[in-house]
Amino acid sequence: MSSLQSLDIAKRSATTTPTPQVRTAVPEVAKLIDVSSCIGCKACQVACMQWNDLRPEVGHNVGVYDNPADLAPEAWTVMRFSEVEVEQGKLEWLIRKDGCMHCEDPGCLKACPAPGAIVKYANGIVDFISENCIGCGYCVKGCPFDVPRISTKDNKAYKCSLCSDRVGVGLEPACVKTCPTGAIRFGTKSDMLDFGATRVADLKERGYENAGVYNPEGVQGTHVMYVLQHADKPELYNDLPKDPAISPLVGLWKGIAKPLALAAMIGAAVTGFFHYVKVGPEEEPEDEADVPDPVRTADGRLVQILPAHESEKGES
Incomplete structure (x- = not known):
């Protein structure tokens, strides 16, 4: 459970109700992962599971170092190992810590139809409210x-919360605290960008001409960023998208289709109301509604049993 308060919420999913006035001077935070310093020890994975009390099921050896093999409801961060040939005859291990990127413009929040199920705090963290x-x-x-x-x-959705409960009381995320090489850092986004620029300059001096900080503009930036040796080819890092963007279908649903569907529902309700007022409720003719189905007697004959008021008319 997050320690951040309702006053820290900047956006909520599926609601038009204005959020409480966001506190002023709330700095945006970010986590910077220096891929060039990562040794793939998976200490961050263990720390994440320990702090969040996650118990993933024991899986199977799938022939790669990734374990678990993929993200899961009880595995919010996974180390991705990629052996790539960056140039002729030169192989490199590219290791990436995979998890939620905490987008500035989160597609999950835009797509969510449940009010308040996904929130974005003023500091940039995107959190799921189970x-x-x-x-x-x-x-x-x-x-x-x-x-x-x-x-x-x-039947609930789960992902990395960027340890919003720890951040809310002034602590760093668990993965940051446990990293033995300092490859994962946490602070204000401006500080992380400055530090990332320093690391990029160092990598370029070491021969990585295309080094850079991964902070994609397609989602207006992220609050989890990478320092990549080959920033021009992020797909080398286990299919990290080069230019991620929210699907147009999300915008279509929220921007056009949803209002049209709502208008159609309201129109149908109004039409039904005026039809009821003008015509009245539909009623079956009394002679058809009151006549029961015929009954078969013991000798096989069908006999029509008339209602009590009809039999009285016949006797009179």
Whole structure:
């Protein structure tokens, strides 16, 4: 549970109700992952599971170092190992810590139809509020990084929260605290960008001409950033998208289709109301409504049993 308060919320999913006045002077935070300094020890994975009390199921050896093999409702961060030939005869291990990128313009929040199930805090962290989640999976479709996962146990969506509970009380995320090489850093976004620029300059001096900070503009930047040796080819890092963007279908649903569908529903309701007022409720003719079905006697004959008021008319 996050320690951040309602006053820290800048956006909520599926609601037009204005959020409380955001506190002033709330600095945006960010996590910077220096891929060039990562040794793939997976200490960050263990720290994430320990702090968030995650117990992923024991999987199977799939022939790669990635373990678990993929993100899961109980595995919010996974180390991705890629052996690539960056140039003729030169192989490199590219290791990337995979998890939620905490987009400035989060596609999961835009796609979510459940009020308050996804929130974005003023400091940039995007968080899932499980008790409001309806398990529809729209957040999965809306995420350009394919991060959220739906649990088969409670039908809720889960992902990295950037340790919003720790950040809310002034602590760093668990993965940052445990990293033995300092490859994961946390602070204000401006400070992380400055530090990233320093690391990029160092990498370029070491021969990585295309080094850079991964902070994609397609989602207006992210609050989890990477220092990449080959920033011109992010797809080398286990298919990290080069230019991630929110699917146009999300904008279509929220911007056009949803209002039109709502207008159609309102129009149908209004039409039905005026039809009821003008014509009145539909009623069956009394002679047809009161006549019961014929009954078959013991000798096979069909006998029509008349209602009591009809039999009285016949006797009179």
